[in-house]
Amino acid sequence: MSDTNAIGLHESSASQLAEKLNALLANYQIFYMNVRGYHWNVKGPQFFELHTKFEEFYTDLLTKVDEVAERILTLGHQPAHAYSDYVAMAVIAEDKDVHDGEACVRGVLKGYQTLIELQREILALASDADDEGTAAQAGDYIREQEKTVWMLNAYLG
Template sequence: MMKVDIGINEQDRIEIAQGLKLLLADSYTLYLQTHNFHWNVTGPQFRELHLMFEEHYTELATAVDEIAERIRTLGEIAPGTYKVFSELSSISEVEGVPAAKEMIEILVRSHEQVVKTSREVLKLAQEAEDESTASLVSDRMREHEKTAWMLRSTL
């Protein structure tokens, strides 16, 4: 492949891509968690939560693609296996099927973790004057902060 020459030095590109890989792993793990809860939620709020979780995982499906494509734009390989995602993600898998309220609490914590991971990547992007990554990550932060707020509001 040709050398990437987009005005960001190689070391910065690699560091930013590494941060994006962590964000991708967290986002994909959250996608799986949300999809699992969509399929398995029960209780008096079933319909509301089932539909809300579907909205969330649909949005996350687009997000993981955008993050992976940014990694590729920076000249690095995007991770794409469960094994690698589980090694990179700071979000733990959930055992069994929790009650609806616990699902919401878990999702709030997971969205908040994605925000924290995003903040770290944002710093790297800003230091390297990588506005494309900074914009992508800033948008992701805003989406996850809003989603966490909405989920907290249902409790």
């Protein structure tokens, strides 16, 4: 009996990656809702600019939620799908009652920084497991989000 899964990865590696990806999925879901809340509730002189930007961010985050869940399935495992599990697994905390534009931007910045850190762990694990699919996904996300972090920092001055 083979110890590899349907895509040729060692099952122990695939299981470890799926666990890390589920933690990433939980963080994406919490972050998505935080950014959605910023979009709905932001107030102040930058309202129009930030309202539009937050919609851009949460739309992209929702796409990534789906892609991460599908990667977990590709590895032969089940993505977490209960919000209570997301809250329990996530490093990113729910951000409630935030209205100030700068505070919202700082929340977005902190969320992306956390995602980058988690994705770097996944990238290293995927590289060690010869999992090019997961490594490429994590690498693409990191590249995009590093640029976003730079831009958010520039916005904040």
